[in-house]
Amino acid sequence: MEWETVLGLEIHAQLATNSKIFSGASTAYGAEPNTQACEVDLGLPGVLPVLNKEVVRMAVKFGLAIDAQIDEFSVFARKNYFYPDLPKGYQISQFEKPIIGLGFTDIEVEEGKPIRVGITRAHLEEDAGKSLHEDYQGMTGIDLNRAGTPLLEIVSEPDMRSPQEAVAYMKKIHSIVRYIGICDGNMAEGSFRCDANVSIRPKGQEELGTRTELKNINSFKNVEKAINYEVERQIDVLESGGTITQETRLYDADKDETRSMRSKEEANDYRYFPDPDLLPVQISQKLLDEVRQTLPELPDARKQRFIEALALSAYDAGLLTADRELADYFETCMKAAENDTKITANWVNGELSAALNKENKSIAESPLSAKQLGQLVLRIKDNTISGKIAKQVFAALWAGEGDSADSIIEAKGLKQMSDSGELEALVDEVINANPGQVEQYRAGKTKVMGFFVGQIMKNTGGKANPGQINQILKTKLDA
């Protein structure tokens, strides 16, 4: 039987505030355990939550970025369950009235075939602390530094049909939250993580199959792997006559498998109810207008502009605009290269990206500034150096051997030879030294042209202007 996969994601984006969602404690990552938890985060008796207004602005910003319904009032609710790293015995979240309602975003897996993914809702909630099971023989340590860190939980519709689409969607949301500056997107530190709802159904069937929820996936690669594993597992179960149990499963990246955490029957009854300690959140038209003013150009719009105004290919534009910093880098670079778009795009997506990947650096950590790379591109464009020489200059700049392309070209004497008298002499020299090849050429074997060019390049260390050389050679040989 042919199966269709149906996927929905719940993404948790940690909001990039300085202090927690309901207390003044710092949200900085990596401090000594329990040094960034105040009496509110510790859930001591008598303390009360006070909403950090910044998280509301951030959530609204996201809502505007996905064209979502944003109601005037939203309500915080308590999600009740016992766990040692949940200090109050309930998590303050949102249930019936989330701050952000239905919105959408478009993704593209195959070029030119956009897929619209609905975003059911996005709601604010506080993160829990961490249970530390190692180092405490037979006991568990609790670190409440993370408790009360603001999260935006972004819930998609079951609109994705393949792991590739799920990854594209996750990347898209990652791109948006970073563009609008509400989340640092750091997946290694858990600032951006997701749960995946996975089900399968016979192709053509309308009704959804029973779903399982895969918990806590913290990389793009693992989303794909976890879903692939789970889909295969579900197909095996169904094809061997079994049924899928609705349950929560944990993806184990080390073993590349999912395993059951708890079934629907074992699931908590969270006893949600509106939190009486907090008033409903009111979002005024004024706030909406203010936040709208702060929205940057979003990835889709920027990609479209790169295609239309800069005449870049959809592929190049897509690569360049996925990350706001990369797109900013490109635009700065392009300006330094006197608005050259194509060579700049090739260099940013090519040499630069490869070098960054190789050293596992982000664009922000690039040893080459956008301006430096732009100046290098400019020297390619104005024929001061060839593309091949430019790679040498790039490597030198990367290694910090000079401040600018020009100073390296100068210091290493890499300037392209474009003086026609000088080049003619070089051509004559090669023609005279290789009468056999000249004869071949004249007998119609024009391919030997490459041999002559190669000889000249070799003699000049690559500095001769290849276009000019070709022209002079042709004139002399055809004469």
Place this chain on the structure above:
Amino acid sequence: MHNKTLSELSTALQNKEFSSEELTRYFLGRIKQHDQSLNSFITVTEDLALAQAQAADQQIAAGESGALTGIPMAQKDIFCTNGVKTSCGSKMLDNFIAPYDATVVKKTNSAGMVMLGKTNLDEFAMGSTNETSFYGAVKNPWDLNRVPGGSSGGSAAAVAARLTPVATGTDTGGSIRQPASLCGITGIKPTYGTVSRFGMIAFASSLDQGGPMTRTAEDAGIMLNVMAGFDEKDSTSYEKENEDYTRSLNDSLDGLKIGLPKEYFSSDLNPDIASVIDAAVKEYEKLGATIKEISLPNTGLSIPAYYVIAPAECSSNLSRMDGVRFGYRCEDPKNLDDLYSRSRGEAFGEEVKRRIMIGAYALSAGYYDAYYLKAQQIRRLISEDFKTAFSDVDVIMGPTSPSTAFKLGELSDDNDPTSMYLEDIYTTSVNLAGLPGMSIPAGQVNGMPVGLQLIGNYFQEAKLLNIAHQFQQATDWHQQTPAGFKEEH
């Protein structure tokens, strides 16, 4: 010394008739002498009190004192006090020392008041008799075989017995007004949002409200001036200008329109109590008030609505008492579930467990709509009843409690909690609506005090205090002292 009002005490301190230290030692002495029989204090903070008194004396000497500088008071043991045990009447918090002060405590401290100690209460404020306290029942100073009411029974008994000039209380369904009524003192529960709930251990967050328990309405106004005010640490605290709650005390009541809800005077009401209330109302007529019968048709629904909403909120509020970070933890837990169930099972009393179970049930999937949501709808109906009534009258009056203080064990021993719950029949609707309510001594039945309840419109505390004060100018019920507590020392 112990019959002086706050302003008389303040004058005496300013005039150096006695020092704050002398005054404080006097009340500490009374506590030592009488509290073994009353059990109104859980903790007496003698050293702290004397230190605060000495500091107050220095302030008075330096001419830097305010209206309450150097005057002793007691905090209900539900308000967190930095460095002093805050037990909430529970074994669960017997070892809990908060590293912060409740906003109310911060305010009485900065007013220069001297804290004598922390008063007894029903466990986590859940009860109407003060018998659910881990620290034992409080006795009513008017009859040591009777209860003082609850949950602020310790504060009420201590004020009635003159062990402290004033005390704080909290009121979720009548916990200030009912013990005030049963002990013959004055107590006011302000409009929800008037007194900060920060540091006040939550029972039912949407209903809890702190307030003063005093002998006179004037004292209540002076205390409310200190306790009330917007607090950015409490999101439900109401943001408005501070007001002087004593500003209208002496206004005439001529033309005051009093509403008497017919539902409060049904045949169920004890006729002796009814005649005390009638007499009080007649007193008001003498003062120029006019009387009108009104109806609060949903009064009968207030108990069922209250006993869904309050337990629902408490079931969640008390989840933090899990034996993990503070409070009681059972010996040698075998695993996490064992740690939770034994710590909570061993440390919570019966009434607390009962309410947690009721609340968890009312919130559970499949029952939420039928119970919690329905109760919230009733809550709105009750608020509407009051809104309609206040379009016609200035104040609503009636009994605070359907009976005088009952015997210890009378309601708690028969294992029928609902009869205790019915004690709250006249008080809970005020919390559900968030209105201000007050109880003042209005007479006695068989030597036991009877309280008159005054219910005002939102933020009409000054008006309520005016109405209460004028009654107290015309009567002396509030000055009655229980036998055995009249003598100096």
